[in-house]
Amino acid sequence: MEKDSVMLIVDDVEMNRAILTQFFKNDYVIVEAANGQEALTVISQQTVDLILLDLVMPVMDGFELLKVLKKTEKFAEIPVIVMTARNEGESEVRAVELGAADFITKPYNPAIVRMRVRNVMARMENEWRKIEAAAQRRQITEMRHFIERDTLTGIYNRETFYTKAATLVQNNADVPYHIIYLDISCFKIINDLFHIETGNLVLRTAAAYFQTLVEGNGLCGRMESDHFALCLPMERVNMDMIMQGLDNAVQSLSICHNILFYAGVYPVDNVFQPIDQMCDRAHTALNTIKGKYTTRFVYYDESMREMILDEQMILREMEYALEEKQFCLYMQPIYSISQHKAICAEALVRWIHPLKGLIAPGRFIPVFERNGFIVRLDRFVWESACQVLRAQKDTGAAVVPISVNVSRLNFYNFDFLDTIMGLLAQYDLEPWMLKLEITESAYTDNPHQLLAVMRQFQEHGIKIFMDDFGSGYSSLNMLKTVPVDILKVDMSFVQNVENSDRAGSIMKNIVQMAHDIDTGIVIEGVETKPQVDFLQNIGCDNIQGYYFSKPLPVKQFHALLAREQGVK
Ligand code: C2E
Ligand code: CA
Ligand code: CA
Numbered sequence: 001m002e003k004d005s006v007m008l009i010v011d012d013v014e015m016n017r018a019i020l021t022q023f024f025k026n027d028y029v030i031v032e033a034a035n036g037q038e039a040l041t042v043i044s045q046q047t048v049d050l051i052l053l054d055l056v057m058p059v060m061d062g063f064e065l066l067k068v069l070k071k072t073e074k075f076a077e078i079p080v081i082v083m084t085a086r087n088e089g090e091s092e093v094r095a096v097e098l099g100a101a102d103f104i105t106k107p108y109n110p111a112i113v114r115m116r117v118r119n120v121m122a123r124m125e126n127e128w129r130k131i132e133a134a135a136q137r138r139q140i141t142e143m144r145h146f147i148e149r150d151t152l153t154g155i156y157n158r159e160t161f162y163t164k165a166a167t168l169v170q171n172n173a174d175v176p177y178h179i180i181y182l183d184i185s186c187f188k189i190i191n192d193l194f195h196i197e198t199g200n201l202v203l204r205t206a207a208a209y210f211q212t213l214v215e216g217n218g219l220c221g222r223m224e225s226d227h228f229a230l231c232l233p234m235e236r237v238n239m240d241m242i243m244q245g246l247d248n249a250v251q252s253l254s255i256c257h258n259i260l261f262y263a264g265v266y267p268v269d270n271v272f273q274p275i276d277q278m279c280d281r282a283h284t285a286l287n288t289i290k291g292k293y294t295t296r297f298v299y300y301d302e303s304m305r306e307m308i309l310d311e312q313m314i315l316r317e318m319e320y321a322l323e324e325k326q327f328c329l330y331m332q333p334i335y336s337i338s339q340h341k342a343i344c345a346e347a348l349v350r351w352i353h354p355l356k357g358l359i360a361p362g363r364f365i366p367v368f369e370r371n372g373f374i375v376r377l378d379r380f381v382w383e384s385a386c387q388v389l390r391a392q393k394d395t396g397a398a399v400v401p402i403s404v405n406v407s408r409l410n411f412y413n414f415d416f417l418d419t420i421m422g423l424l425a426q427y428d429l430e431p432w433m434l435k436l437e438i439t440e441s442a443y444t445d446n447p448h449q450l451l452a453v454m455r456q457f458q459e460h461g462i463k464i465f466m467d468d469f470g471s472g473y474s475s476l477n478m479l480k481t482v483p484v485d486i487l488k489v490d491m492s493f494v495q496n497v498e499n500s501d502r503a504g505s506i507m508k509n510i511v512q513m514a515h516d517i518d519t520g521i522v523i524e525g526v527e528t529k530p531q532v533d534f535l536q537n538i539g540c541d542n543i544q545g546y547y548f549s550k551p552l553p554v555k556q557f558h559a560l561l562a563r564e565q566g567v568k
Contacts, residue, residue, distance in 0.1 A: 004029065005027070005028050005029070005049040005050070005121075006028065006029045006030075006031060006046065006047060006048045006049050006050075007024055007028035007029070007030050007031070007048070007049065007050045007051075007052065008031050008032070008033060008039060008042055008043065008048045008050070008051045008052070009021065009030060009031070009032050009033070009051075009052045010032075010033045010034075010035070010036065010038075010039040010051060010052065010053045010054060010057070010062070010065065011032075011034070011052075011053075011054035011057070011083065012034050012035055012054065012056075012057040012058060013054070014034075016054065016083075016106075017032050019108055020052055020108070020113070023108070023110050023113055023114060024114075024117070028049075028050070031046070031048070034057070035057040035058055035059040035060050035061075036057060036059065036060025036061060036062065036064050036065030036068070037059045037060045038059075039051065039053075039060075039065055040060075040065065040068065043075055043078070048078055049078070049079075049121075050078070050079050050080075050081070050117065050120070050121060051069075051078055051079070051080045051081070052080075052081050052083060052104070052117075053065060053066070053080050053081065053082050053083065053100070054082075054083050055082060055083070055084055055091055055095065062082060062095070063094065063095070063098060066080060066082075066095060066098040066099055066100060067098060069099070070098060070099040076099075079101040079120050079121070079123075079124050080099065080100045080101055081100065081101055081102050081103065081104055081116060081117060081120055082095040082096075082100040082102075082103040082104070083103065083104050083105075083106060084103050084104075084105055084106065085105070085106050101120045101123070101124070102116050102119065102120050104116055147160075148160040150207075150221070150222040152200060152203060152204065152207075152222070153203055153204050153206075153207030153208075153222050154204075154207065154211075155207045155210065155211055155220050155221055155222055155228075156219065156220065156221035156222070157221060157222060158221060158222070158223045158224065158229075160221065161219060161220070161221025161223070161229055161231075161275070162274075162275045162276055162279075163275075164219050164221075165179070165219050165221075165229075165231040165275045166274070166275050168218070168219060168231060169231065169268055169271045169275075170271045170272065172233075173271050175233050175234075176233065176234040176267065176268065177218075177231055177232065177233055177234065177267075177268040177271075178230075178231075178232055178233075178234050178237045178265055178266065178267050178268065179229060179230070179231055179265070179266040179268060179275070179278040179279055179281075179282050180229065180230040180231075180232065180237070180239075180242070180263050180264070180265050180266075180282060180297075181223075181227065181228075181229050181263065181264045181265075181266070181279055181282035181283045181285075181286055182206075182227070182228045182229070182230070182246075182261050182262065182263045182286075183226060183227050183228075183261070183262055183263075183283075183286055183290070184202070184206075184226040184259060184260065184261055184262075185260045185261075185262060185290060187199065187202075187225065187226035189257070190202060190255070190257055190259065193257060194255065194257070198255060199226075201253060202226075202250060202253065202255070202259060203222070203226060205249050205250055205252075205253055206228060206246060206249065206250060206261070207220070207222060207228070208249070209245060209246055209249040210228055210230060213230070213232075213242065213245070214230055214231075214232060217232065217233055217236055218230060218231050218232035218233065218236065219231045223279065227283075229279050229282070231275075234267065237265070239263065239265065239297045242263070243261065243263065243296050243297060246261050247261070260293075260296070261296070262286050262289055262290055262296055262297065263282075263286060263296065263297035263298075264281075264282040264283055264284065264285030264286030264287070264288075264289075264297070264298055264299075264300060265282060265285065265297060265298070265299045265300065266278045266279075266281045266282035266285065266299075266300045267299065267300070281300045281304075281305070282300060284300065284304050284305060284308045285298045285299060285300035285301075285304055286298065287308065288304055288307065310363065311367050314363070314364050314367045314368075315367065315371065317353075318364070318368070318373055318377075321351060321353070322376065322377065322380060326351055326352055326353060326354070327349055327350070327351055327352075327377065327380060327381075328349070328350055328352055328384070328553075328554075329347050329348070329349060329350070329381060329384045329385065329388065329554055330347075330348045330349075330350050330551035330552060330553060330554075330557075331345040331346070331347060331348070331388065331402070331551060331552050331553075331554060331557035332345060332346045332348055332544060332549060332550065332551035332552070333345045333400075333544070333548060333549045333552075333557070333560065334346065334403075334522055334542055334543070334544045335542070335543050335544065335548040335549070336541055336542055337532060337535070337536050337541050337542075337543060338536075338541050341564045342400050342549075342560065342561065342564060343400065343401075343542065344400060344401045344402070344403055344435065344542075345400055345401075345402050345403070345557065346402070346403045346404075346405075346437065346544065346551075347381055347384070347385040347388070347402050347403070347404045347405070348361065348405075348551045349361050349365075349377065349381050349405075350551075351364060365407075368407075369407055369408075369409065372409060374407040374409055375407065375409050375410055375413060378404070378405070378406060378407055378410060379419060381404055381405070382404050382419070382420065382423055382434075383423055385402045385404050385434065386423045386424070386426070386427040386429060386434070387427065388402060388554055388557070388558075389401075389402055389427065389429050389433050389434065390427045390428070390429065391558065392558070392561065393428075393429070395562070397561070397562075397565045398565065399433050400561055401432060401433045401434065401435055402433065402434060402435070403434075403435035403436065403437050403465055404434065404435070404436060404437065405437045405439075405467070406436045406437060406438050407442075408438070408439070408441075408442035408450075411442070411449055411450050411453055412449075416453060417453065417456050417457065417460070420434070420436075420457070420462070421460060430461075431460050431461035431462045432461055432462075432463065434462060435462065435463045435464070435465060435485075435486075436457065436462060436463075436464050436465065437464075437465040437467040437488065438450075438454075438464060438465065438466060438467060438484075439467040439468050440466055440467060440468045440469055440470075440471060440478070440490075441468070441471075443466070443478050443482055447478075447481070447482075450482075451481070451482065451483075454482070454483065454484075455483070458483065458485070463485040463486065464484050464485050464486070465484065465485070465486045465487070465488045465522070466482070466484040466486070466487050466488060467488045468488065468490045469487040469488055469489050469490055469510075470489055470490045470492070470493055470510070471490040471492065479517065479519075484519060485519065485520055486519065486520035486521065486522060487510075487514050487519055487520070487521045487522070488521075488522045488524055488544075489507075489510055489521065489522070489523050489524060490524065490525075491524040491525025491545075492525075493506065493507055493510065493523070494507065494523055494524070494525050494526055494527075494531055494535075494545075495525075497531055497534050497535075498528070498530035498531055498533070498534045499530075504534065507523075507534075507535075507538065507540075508538045511535075511538050511539060511540045512538075515539070520542070521540060521542065522542040522543065522544055523535055523540055523542070523543050523544070523545075524543075524544050524545060525544075525545050525546075526543040526544065526545030526546075526547045526548070527545050527546045527547050528547060529547065531545075531547065532547055
């Protein structure tokens with residue numbers, strides 16, 4: 001024991017104090033008090049580590065002092081050893097009830113007194129150690145919580161999810177697990193439309209739902225903003241139920257906005273594959289369905305990876321490709337059966353990639369429509385089409401008009417009309433030479449805006465095709481209000497037209513209807529002689545398709561026109 005521990009001896013009999021002092025003077029700094037009151041004065045003035053307390057004293061006896069000590073927070077922890085006479089059994093019990101740590105019986109046996117004091121002090125030290133250890137543990141738990149958890153939702157953060165999920169799947173290698181990656185569509189809108197707190201509430205609600213979902217058999221974590229991940233044994237994964245439960249939880253918040261979660265699921269097949277890769281794959285799967293209203297979750301398969309890599313290549317290289325003129329036009333004639341010649345041609349873009357060769361528009365147009373780059377590409381195509389027209393005009397022969405595809409995004413640009421009219425002026429062309437193809441589904445987007453712009457074009461003498469007619473949901477109804485000049489019937493209608501009564505009858509009626517409402521009509525995707533014959537028989541003259549010509553490089557197209565005009 002270090003000598004700087006302080007022992008307070010409280011006894012009204014000086015002799016007793018002297019004896020005890022003798023016992024402990026080598027181990028303790030001794031202070032003395034003759035009654036409870038004096039003892040209180042001492043302990044309020046200096047630190048005391050241990051009190052030896054006589055019970056029977058004048059002014060304030062030992063019981064009174066014990067009561068005061070235990071009531072006063074500052075003093076409550078000081079161990080008190082009570083000194084009693086041999087026949088004071090009752091008093092000992094009472095003293096212990098009042099919080100005394102132990103008692104010593106008079107007359108004092110030095111060995112026993114020392115031992116008791118040592119025991120009490122050791123016990124106290126032990127208690128302190130325990131308290132300190134508990135505090136340390138609490139601190140560590142709090143720290144760990146802070147480091148491991150996402151501060152907004154309280155569930156694991158990304159790093160922790162990765163490590164814990166890796167341990168979970170590796171320690172249970174015989175259990176098949178699934179990694180599920182979830183994301184809210186257009187979460188930004190929720191933050192913009194409402195308060196950021198509303199967005200946070202949605203995230204916390206979703207997190208709480210995930211937490212109950214994985215309780216006891218899996219893990220969940222917040223990856224970033226509105227992205228979450230779950231790791232669950234396969235047998236616990238019922239995606240319909242999971243998504244339904246999530247919808248219910250979020251709908252219970254009564255936010256007036258359609259909040260839709262999407263999920264990608266990656267079935268773990270190699271437990272040693274890094275979890276972040278598994279999450280990436282689940283995320284990749286999710287990205288293939290984002291924006292679709294009917295599909296809310298999808299399982300990962302290898303082809304998706306190819307698709308995403310392809311898309312990344314497209315996004316990385318598009319600007320450079322446009323600058324470097326890797327995009328070029330192919331022309332596909334629209335043919336008049338009765339006149340045996342091209343009466344128009346559609347400009348179709350191709351990407352001639354220096355390493356990958358020719359890339360069809362089906363691969364890159366949807367990507368550009370998602371990121372807006374299509375507006376720039378379309379402009380490049382329109383200008384190129386004008387150059388082709390200019391070249392035709394320069395030969396002095398009759399110009400065959402060209403139709404260009406117009407992505408719906410152009411309708412949101414106020415200078416759309418000016419751009420087209422500007423190009424016509426720049427290349428000294430007439431409005432009838434350039435036609436616009438607007439895909440049927442664009443008409444459902446924002447009909448008012450679209451109609452207004454369409455009318456302006458028509459007033460300027462530019463004709464409009466409704467492309468892919470019949471492929472959407474409301475084609476017929478739309479015809480009542482949309483003043484298109486020519487219907488371009490989707491290529492699915494021409495299939496089987498020559499050998500199926502039903503297909504034939506439908507085609508016949510479409511052609512009849514176009515005549516009735518005084519609209520031009522072109523049938524796309526005509527590939528065989530029987531189809532041509534059928535169409536001719538029902539009075540349909542204009543066709544486009546491989547039967548007559550595939551899309552041709554511009555040079556070949558010019559050659560074809562030259563041949564035809566020479567023939568004429
Ligand atoms: P679309 O406008 O419906 O173009 C017709 C597509 O059908 C073309 O495919 C054409 O090559 C193909 N085709 C023509 N005749 C036949 C046939 O007899 N049989 C079959 N099976 N197919 C035929 P392509 O060139 O691959 O274009 C695909 C789509 O890409 C186009 O569909 C159009 O929506 C879009 N696209 C092409 N160029 C442009 C462009 O410059 N701008 C925009 N916005 N979209 C474009
Ligand atoms: Ca088209
Ligand atoms: Ca089409």
